[in-house]
Amino acid sequence: MYDPTRLAALVAVAEAGSITRAADRLGYTPPALSQQLTKLEREAGTALLVRHHRGARLTEAGEMLVARARRVLDELERARHELARLTGLSGGALRLGTFPTAGVHLLPPALSAFRRAHPDVLLSVADYDPPSGVTAVAAGEVDLALTHTYHPAEPVPVPSSVGLEPVLEEELVLVTAPGHALSSASSRLPLDHLAGQPLISMAPHHPARREVEALLAEAGASPALLVPTPGYAVVCALVSAGLGVAVVPEMVARTAVTPVGVRPLEGGRLRRTISVAHRAEEVAPAAEAFRALLRGAFGRAGRAAAP
Incomplete structure (x- = not known):
């Protein structure tokens, strides 16, 4: 039996035309959504999507499953609505x-x-x-x-x-200006590689991020610009303009309006x-x-x- 959540993910990709746009619509991170689609393909026993540089398109099997998935999801919504009326x-x-x-x-x-x-x-x-x-x-x-x-x-x-x-739960990741040397690799970056890097520091005295900022300081990152409250859209724009690097939640990095390089950090300690x-x-x-x-x-x- 197919998982309705994975069926909904496939329908979203069909409608959005890419895994990234579908993930944004559903509130997933692209890697998490891609993982759900991979599991659905294993359940189906065949490829459902062809991924390409401009997005993703459905295979013939994917088209068939999406048509039936829409009917299944519509029926589930009707059932939820009817149950809601029964439960007040x-x-x-x-x-x-x-x-x-x-x-x-x-x-x-x-x-x-x-x-x-x-x-x-x-x-x-x-x-x-x-x-x-x-x-x-x-x-x-x-x-x-x-x-x-x-x-x-x-x-x-x-x-x-x-x-x-x-x-x-999401990891905090490094964001840099596009083309920055630190984001040129996909492997996890050791924190000590931030030594000497100009850091856009987000509220080092703000209780929510105080310990995160302390770890970055221990790694040797040099505060170059202070944003008193964690306004992530502004932070990513400053990073994109080359004013420094920053450490932000993965969801923020993947959906930034301004172009940024993204790299995971070693250890997964910052979350x-x-x-x-x-x-x-x-x-x-x-x-x-x-x-x-x-x-x-x-x-x-x-x-x-x-x-």
């Missing part, structure tokens, strides 16, 4: 909190799927810089909030009334975990349905991306 999701509201990266790359496809399954639920979205989304959940301002933690880092206290469910915060003792049907959707949409990708 024919109305009500869902208030969500998010932070910028998740709001741009993770939340839209998840909300789109939720809206298709539960069209009568009123949705609202608010921005919270982590960890303030956790506080907003505890205060009842929102039902759920996407938040993040970096590793290594000092543990952040979480109110006893709030639970954190990991959704996605970011994206979680959904929820009230631990309260079971609201809409919030529970959205958490289940997040698990289905990003859980496999999160485990695949983990070091």
Whole structure:
């Protein structure tokens, strides 16, 4: 039996024309999505995609499977909608909190799927810089909030009334200007190779990244430009312009608007975990349905991306 998540991935590639664009739409990293497609091809016993420099196209077998996958996925959506009406999701509201990266790359496809399954639920979205989304959940301002933690880092206290469910774990990677010597290879870069490199330093005194910045300093990276808060779009633009190198989450690097070189770091020690915060003792049907959707949409990708 084919995994519906992998079928949805194949349909997304067929519609987007490339694995990179499909991954952006679904909220995966391209390597994680490619891994899901490879598993689907193993299940099918034949090639479903032909990858080329401009993207990817379906084989004859892929065209046949996509046609049937669309019907299967449509039936699953109808079933979710009918079950929602039986379980009280024919109305009500869902208030969500998010932070910028998740709001741009993770939340839209998840909300789109939720809206298709539960069209009568009123949705609202608010921005919270982590960890303030956790506080907003505890205060009842929102039902759920996407938040993040970096590793290594000092543990952040979480109110006893709030639970954190990991959704996605990603490595931090090096970004450089296009053509930079450090990004010319695909192998993992030892941290000590950053010695003497001009680093665009992201909030060395900000609690979320303090330990990450300390490790980069120990490796010998030389702060050349300080961005007081981790505004990743700005950081990638500065890197692209040749003002220094930076270490950012892989999702940020792969979806940067400005061209950058990307290279993984040795050891996988630097990571970011994206979680959904929820009230631990309260079971609201809409919030529970959205958490289940997040698990289905990003859980496999999160485990695949983990070091």
